[in-house]
Amino acid sequence: MGSSILKEFRDFAVKGNVVDLAVGVVIGTAFGKIVSSLVGDIVMPAVGVLIGGFDFKGLAVQVGSAKVMYGSFLQSVVDFLIIAWVIFVAVKIINHFRRKEEPAAAPPPRQEKLLEEIRDLLAARR
DSSP states (O other): OHHHHHHHHHHHHTSHHHHHHHHHHHHHHHHHHHHHHHIIIIIHHHHHHHTTSOOGGGOOEEETTEEEOHHHHHHHHHHHHHHHHHHHHHHHHHHHHSOOOOOOOOOOOHHHHHHHHHHHHHHHHO
């Protein structure tokens, strides 16, 4: 019984979809770090300069004994918007360059096919 579970697990783990998913997660994580750096190190400082050198990360509100860090939230929203935009553009580019497949010719209707077979049989008898 133990070996059948191991065999099932091995079959599951080496299926193409699982491997593709794992590669996608690793690449997505690395891509997320790149975009976070782009936002944190380039975009947000530029936005800060445009609005007078203001740093979003330091934005917070004291509510009782809790400190609400809404600047970090704004940073995350900007990260998300940039990631979503980059993914949208990448998918548009990939779809543009994807080879357009010729639509397959639809098979003739059944009546036409039968008539063609009858015609061919009659022609063969002559």
